[in-house]
Amino acid sequence: MILEAFYDAKVKTSPWKRVYILAELNRLQQNYPYEDTELHQMLVAVEEETEMVVGFVDIDARPCKTKIKLPRPYLSDLCVHPDFRRRGIANRLVKTCEEFTKQIPRPEIWIRVKGDNNGAIEMYKNLDYSITGQDENDPAILVLHKQFESAE
Ligand SMILES: CC(C)(COP(=O)(O)OP(=O)(O)OC[C@H]1O[C@@H](n2cnc3c(N)ncnc32)[C@H](O)[C@@H]1OP(=O)(O)O)[C@@H](O)C(=O)NCCC(=O)NCCS
DSSP: OHHHHHSOHHHHTSTTHHHHHHHHHHHHHHHOOSSOTTTEEEEEEEOTTTOOEEEEEEEEOSOOOSSSOOOSSEEEEEEEOGGGOSSSHHHHHHHHHHHHHTTSSSOEEEEEEETTOHHHHHHHHHTTOEEEEEOSSOTTEEEEEEEOOOOO
């Protein structure tokens, strides 16, 4: 699903597709919140009848350890299976992330999205996210933000 959502068509039809899938699987496994679940979660949307995973999102409020500094708390990898889009699944996943961040010391969410991803930008705007500017490493990426009241 991640490959389908974020990689270009060349990769999806490439004979190396399986390698990319394994690389993504490895990335998710490396990052999987085995610990720190109060600060980091991966959420899935599951189709009830078949138990198929049809949506995914990562919400991470741990200090960033990567070389390129990502904002925190950071919502990423939001994707929905193409056959299940426009049914409110992404909306629901984002709202669940919002409930999660309201429970932590920094009740806010940062998102990076490609400037030409009109569908996603439309969704985030409807959910009251503000565009704060361009990513400092890649001007094609917009940085979005939303602040919440703490639930505590
Ligand atoms: C963007 C994405 C996650 C939306 O998932 P979804 O489950 O279809 O979204 P929802 O059904 O919750 O849509 C909520 C709202 O977002 C907007 N929206 C979503 N997809 C849209 C599209 N393709 N075009 C225009 N608006 C869109 C609409 O306002 C929609 O409300 P509506 O259906 O009542 O008009 C999905 O298209 C996807 O996986 N895309 C590829 C990966 C990606 O771009 N992820 C976001 C990275 S930040």
